[in-house]
Amino acid sequence: xxxxxxxxxxxxxxxxxxxxxxxxxxxxxxxxxxxxxxxxxxxxxxxxxxxxxxxxxxxxxxxxxxxxxxxxxxxxxxxxxxxxxxxxxxxxxxxxxxxxxxxxxxxxxxxxxxxxxxxxxxxxxxxxxxxxxxxxxxxxxxxxxxxxxxxxxxxxxxxxxxxxxxxxxxxxxxxxxxxxxxxxxxxxxxxxxxxxxxxxxxxxxxxxxxxxxxxxxxxxxxxxxxxxxxxxxxxxxxxxxxxxxxxxxxxxxxxxxxxxxxxxxxxxxxxxxxxxxxxxxxxxxxxxxxxxxxxxxxxxxxxxxxxxx
Amino acid sequence: xxxxxxxxxxxxxxxxxxxxxxxxxxxxxxxxxxxxxxxxxxxxxxxxxxxxxxxxxxxxxxxxxxxxxxxxxxxxxxxxxxxxxxxxxxxxxxxxxxxxxxxxxxxxxxxxxxxxxxxxxxxxx
Numbered sequence: 001x002x003x004x005x006x007x008x009x010x011x012x013x014x015x016x017x018x019x020x021x022x023x024x025x026x027x028x029x030x031x032x033x034x035x036x037x038x039x040x041x042x043x044x045x046x047x048x049x050x051x052x053x054x055x056x057x058x059x060x061x062x063x064x065x066x067x068x069x070x071x072x073x074x075x076x077x078x079x080x081x082x083x084x085x086x087x088x089x090x091x092x093x094x095x096x097x098x099x100x101x102x103x104x105x106x107x108x109x110x111x112x113x114x115x116x117x118x119x120x121x122x123x124x125x126x127x128x129x130x131x132x133x134x135x136x137x138x139x140x141x142x143x144x145x146x147x148x149x150x151x152x153x154x155x156x157x158x159x160x161x162x163x164x165x166x167x168x169x170x171x172x173x174x175x176x177x178x179x180x181x182x183x184x185x186x187x188x189x190x191x192x193x194x195x196x197x198x199x200x201x202x203x204x205x206x207x208x209x210x211x212x213x214x215x216x217x218x219x220x221x222x223x224x225x226x227x228x229x230x231x232x233x234x235x236x237x238x239x240x241x242x243x244x245x246x247x248x249x250x251x252x253x254x255x256x257x258x259x260x261x262x263x264x265x266x267x268x269x270x271x272x273x274x275x276x277x278x279x280x281x282x283x284x285x286x287x288x289x290x291x292x293x294x295x296x297x298x299x300x301x302x303x304x305x306x307x308x309x
Numbered sequence: 310x311x312x313x314x315x316x317x318x319x320x321x322x323x324x325x326x327x328x329x330x331x332x333x334x335x336x337x338x339x340x341x342x343x344x345x346x347x348x349x350x351x352x353x354x355x356x357x358x359x360x361x362x363x364x365x366x367x368x369x370x371x372x373x374x375x376x377x378x379x380x381x382x383x384x385x386x387x388x389x390x391x392x393x394x395x396x397x398x399x400x401x402x403x404x405x406x407x408x409x410x411x412x413x414x415x416x417x418x419x420x421x422x423x424x425x426x427x428x429x430x431x432x433x434x
Contacts, residue, residue, distance in 0.1 A: 234338070
């Protein structure tokens with residue numbers, strides 16, 4: 001990218017430039033792709049391509065992720081949904097929210113290792129890149145659809161280029177300048193290759209539509225996690241499956257006996273089932289665990305008919 | 310009908326509480342989103358309060374006639390969004406280790422909380 005002028009005053013220039021050059025060289029140290037990329041040494045996913053119009057890489061990238069999920073990903077409609085004219089761009093959180101609104105799970109992919117894991121599991125990854133400088137950013141959304149040469153080259157649907165390839169080294173710099181921001185967008189029942197319970201909880205918690213199959217998958221993957229079980233119980237309750245919800249709340253408090261919100265909700269599920277005494281005991285347990293919570297104070301008043309614990 | 314009411318309530322709750330613990334008058338079950346938001350809020354408040362516990366911070370507070378309790382009360386009144394903004398600002402301050410960093414961060418927080426009477430950053434308070 002940078003060329004040094006040859007010619008007069010060369011010695012002086014060398015003297016002056018030497019530290020600068022050393023700095024540049026250290027900055028240009030190559031970052032190898034993670035070892036994970038060795039097996040298999042290449043992989044390309046079949047992801048529909050949508051070319052972007054001026055500045056509209058966000059809607060185009062989202063459209064590709066939706067179409068990969070078998071949903072309509074009409075770019076023009078998505079422009080209305082996620083593109084902000086005054087910023088001439090889309091916001092990352094809006095892209096995730098748009099996926100969530102369609103019942104898809106957006107899960108963060110924020111390390112090179114996770115990126116390759118997801119590609120190997122067949123999941124395309126929407127990434128944010130900063131194509132310019134940290135202080136003078138040029139943001140760009142693209143979809144990573146594969147890699148070859150043991151990860152030395154990464155394959156992307158980017159801008160107007162279908163399945164274009166980029167040196168890993170160059171790609172990872174642009175991705176690092178965007179704080180390694182990226183995510184997979186998965187259909188109900190499917191989980192990321194790399195998944196942890198807490199990020200999964202945070203990814204699923206705001207989901208309003210078709211959340212139940214996602215929670216079921218989460219609990220199947222982490223059966224001993226009380227907090228995910230709580231999410232499942234709430235999703236069952238929201239789906240009017242009260243008996244199943246009651247069972248799930250009971251499992252939750254067995255797995256996570258210190259989780260005050262679970263005791264609170266168990267109280268309501270028990271009351272609905274006609275067990276007033278059990279409801280009182282549960283809400284009082286919640287109150288012991290979280291004496292300062294206004295919500296639980298109200299619950300105690302509600303469940304005990306104002307008598308308190 | 311019931312579903313409709315639940316829907317309206319959910320929209321209402323989301324609009325006004327941004328996923329905080331839901332007042333029982335509206336719905337007494339705690340949503341998963343509400344639990345997560347509540348925990349994140351508690352963590353942010355704790356972060357600010359831990360900063361206030363440092364020696365350098367205590368001096369700044371004393372000089373301005375402000376107690377940690379005042380700070381805690383003001384934090385409690387912020388919306389999630391406001392608290393998030395404040396935490397981000399505080400994070401940007403190089404508070405790590407240096408006394409000057411702590412002092413600057415504390416002053417910034419006091420200004421943002423309007424406890425120094427210098428500005429009116431959050432007019433709602």
